[in-house]
Amino acid sequence: MASLTITTIQSDIHWENIAANLEMFTAKIRSVREKKEIVVLPEMFTTGFSLNTSMAETMDGSALQWMRAMAQQERIIIIGSLMIEDNGKFFNRLICMYPNGQFGHYDKRHLFSFAHEHKHYAPGNKRFIFSVNGWKINTQICYDIRFPVWTRQNIKDGQPEYDILLNVANWPKSRIMHWNTLLQARAIENQCYVVGVNRVGIDANYGLAYSGSSSIISPFGDIIYTKEDAEDIFTITLEKNILEKVRSSFPFLQDADSFVIN
DSSP states (O other), X not given: OOEEEEEEEEOOOOTTOHHHHHHHHHHHHHHOOSOOSEEEOOTTTTTOSOOOGGGOBOTTSHHHHHHHHHHHXXXXXXXXXXEEEETTEEEEEEEEEOTTSOEEEEEOSSOOGGGTGGGTSOXXXXXXXXXXTTEEEEEEEXXXXXXXXXXXXXXXXXXXXXXXXXXXXXXXXXXXXXXHHHHHHHHHHHTSEEEEEOOEEEOTTTOOEEEEEEEEEOTTSOEEEEEESSOEEEXXXXXXXXXXXHHHHSOGGGGOOOOOOO
16 A cells, blocks of 8 residues: 655744745755654745745745745655745735645635734635645645635545645644644545644744644544644655555545535
8 A cells, every 4th residue: 555754844034034944944854863854844935924025025026936945855855835026916825835846736725814814915816736656645735724625625436536635834832723723624524634733833923832742643533643832854765555544444435415615
């Protein structure tokens, strides 16, 4: 059965300092001695959760160039979100950069209106699910995890649409119980692995504290890994046979409602 190795990087972030963050994440990625296939960074890993769109880069900016160079040099897929200007609009955009220099992207669908994110960024309108080593991975950003309809599996040709839900976040410590609960709920209801990568530290915008709680949840809802209140780099190899065993032993998805998202 196919396996997939994922490295999560739970880190503090230098506030609105793109160059310092790129230098920091270069060192962190290169420090990983285990096998690397996919490396996941937090939401807005180049700036922190900023609404200062003057910091936004284009799709030809330094951050995209860095992601392309690192993916090629390390022979990995790099995933993280950043502030992007595209055709006169601003997006909180997750980039999935492949070793060959090609990439896909996902624009955050649910903008965090509680912090006025919707006044600065445009929402996305489509999922981004990519395939690697026979695995299908659905990508999301932070607040998206609160919305189960957007996350819900579609069954296509008798098969679930994805195997891993990957969420990159800047989720504050004050509501970390919600984060932990929602990650487990999404794994259970969609019978998939969930990989959530959050930041730690204090941001300079609201003075918010972040405790991390980056986690990996099994398709049965068990917590495989979690880490609080410290920077951490964690590498795990996920096994497809475990996923398939859960789905075959408990075939709940076959009873799911069909739906359309408008």
